[in-house]
Amino acid sequence: MKSGYGKSDQTFLRNYNIRKVRTILREEGPCSRVDLSVKANLDKKTITNIINEMLKNGEVEVVSKSSNGAGRPKENLALNGEYSRCIGLDIGGTHITGVVLDFTGKVLCEHNIDVVNNDSDILFQLCDLVMEELLEKSKLSIDEIDKIGIAFPGHIDIRTGRTVLSENIQGWDDLPILDIFTEKYGKEVMANDCSRLMALAELRYGAGNDERNIIVFDLGLGIGCGIVINRKIFPGSTGMSGEVGHTIVKVDGSRCTCGRNGCIEALASGWALSKQAMDLLKNNESPMLSKTINKNTMIPTTKEIVLAAKLGDDKCIQLLKNAGRYVAIGIINSISIINPSKVIIGGRLIRDNDIFYDEMIKTVKKDAISELIKDMKIEVSALGDLATAIGAATQCFEEFFEYE
DSSP, rough: OOOOOOHHHHHHHHHHHHHHHHHHHHHHOOHHHHHHHHHHTTOHHHHHHHHHHHHHHHHHHEEEEEEEEESEEEEEEEEEEGGGGGEEEEOOOOOEEEEEEESSSSSEEEEEEEOOOOHHHHHHHHHHHHHEEEEEEEEHHHGGGGGGEESSEEETTTTEEEEEEEESSSTTOOOHHHHHHHHHSSHHHHEEEEEHHHHHHHHSSSSSTTTTSEEEEEEEESEEEEETTTTOOOOOOOOOOOOOOGGSSSSTTOTTTSSSSSSSHHHHHHHHHHHHHHHEEEEETTTEEEHHHHHOOOOHHHHHHHHHHHHHOOOHHHHHHHHHHHHHHHHHHHHHHHOOOOOEEEEEEGTOHHHHHHHHHHHHHSOOOOHHHHHHHEESSSSGGGHHHHHHHTTGGGGGOOOO
């Protein structure tokens, strides 16, 4: 009697089981074959075959042996970090941050460059510099890197590899970004929206690791969010989900880069705060800010606004409080739509920015529907400024694992 399963079905099942075993080792650390059999719900023979193959190709290694005094010592197995290493680049309007991530998810090294001029030609040169520094720090050659992941502050058409929308980086609209990086480094390149990749990093390694439904808010030069539903990144029907920064919260508000008025990003983002602070300086309304600002640029940064506020500048304090309230409205609206178990707050806008953060949290607790937030947690990103770069590299490893 013939089996109902064909060769393609058997291959699919085998690959599925291998991905499942990898995932257990990645999430739970070293395991024996017996432990893997139980956790993966696979018989011992199947586990033995899988592990033998993984040992042979070098993706797992024996990290320790233990014995209870009888029989063969038990081998504890773990993923071999050196099996695959990928670079993640977070290309932002004010920074380029890179990491080298190994097969276990460990960050081998990091490098960051602050960006003043975000013209596309300059950014590509700075990406080269970050790549060079990462390879030098990790003591790896480009040949020892498998893939490069890019986090982009906008949207990319995955079919064509071209940028679709980039409001906060000059000259990055309709660029063949995947082709450019592939030709430059000779590696497979993957790219996605920066907020979505921040959410991926938090889901795999950070504050979202034990959650099924989360929203990760990415607060920086711009404002976006990554949405996770049933432990899957939700991209939307055309890959443009998460544009919370372009939800309107003040109908007659300031003009936004998207061409509309009153978006959260036009009222509370890094670039919006800088613009509002410039107006204070022009009108001589913020004497403390005039002392904290960099005299070479005369363009106030969030860090300088926060410093002036900490030194007692009432106008800067009010700017930060207003921004915190507007972001809170975006969080409240998102909670009402998604009903997450946790909201994670990340991005450079909250760095050492207690006035902004405290006002944001206070507003959410005061104005959100109480039943929706009764059991919901709000946490700051566990991965900090590296979150998006980690997510950029992590996307390169996703095909190896099976997440349920």
